[in-house]
Amino acid sequence: MKTSRFTLIVAAGLAALLLPNASGQVKNYRDLQYPTLPKFEIPRPTVFTLKNGLQVFLMEDHELPLIEVTARIRTGSNYEPADKTGLAQLMGEVQRTGGTARQTGDQIDDFLAARAANIETGIGADSGTASMDCLKADFDDVFKVYGEILRAPAFAQEKLDLAKVAENTGIARRNDSVGSIASRELARLVYGADSPLARLTEYATVKAVTRDDLVAWHKKILSAQSHPAGDFRGF
Secondary structure, three states: OHHHHHHHHHHHHHHHHHOHHHHOOOOOHHHOOOOOOOOOOOOOOEEEEOOOOOEEEEOOOOOOOEEEEEEEEOOOHHHOOHHHOOHHHHHHHHHHHOOEOOOOHHHHHHHHHOOOOEEEEEEOOOOEEEEEEEEHHHHHHHHHHHHHHHHOEOOOHHHHHHHHHHHHHHHHHOOOOHHHHHHHHHHHHHHOOOOOOOOOOOHHHHHHOOHHHHHHHHHHHHHHOOEOOEOHHHO
16 A cells, blocks of 8 residues: 555656646646647658659658668459459469569578568558568669569469468458457448458358469559559569
8 A cells, every 4th residue: 555655646746747737837728838849841752753654752761771662553352353252362462472483482582581671562452562671782682573573473373372271271260359250240231241342251262263363363453554644564
């Protein structure tokens, strides 16, 4: 009891020091006085368009010798066929892990680890992303691999099989959380069971996805980006 009382007294004393106005000097919160906040300007990127139509937002920060790149791609699981729900997620994962024509996914892992660099790809409901970060000194080499992953992924079959195992494990465990069940059923009630916004991967839909599906959708994405707003093939 004495310890608790002592702690309470110390806390009250600190509050009085840090918040002098809290000691009853004002009767209305509108009369509280605060120091002027330092001026803050939101950084604005430099925006330009490449010859191929790709729009670039460049934000320079020279505090550290690091370079980060993120590409946003027009695609998403909302556009995958219902009988192959999970195609987008599997493609987004295997595009990175499946390697390229020049290197396997494991070789790329070693290449990036040796340079403390990172490349990730993924596809959400209404967009896809491909990001990379590395030291400035390694940018040319890492960006070359990044471009290969974007333009010519190998979609290795063994990596697709591994991604399917992981997805099936998620399906097996998705009823373990009451919160996830409630969220899932709410989406079905709000959007309708047949809506892309309420679809869920099932064992059958995951099994239906083939490597050819990944290759075909990747080709479709490349074609979809080739308009004035941005050419995905320009990397």
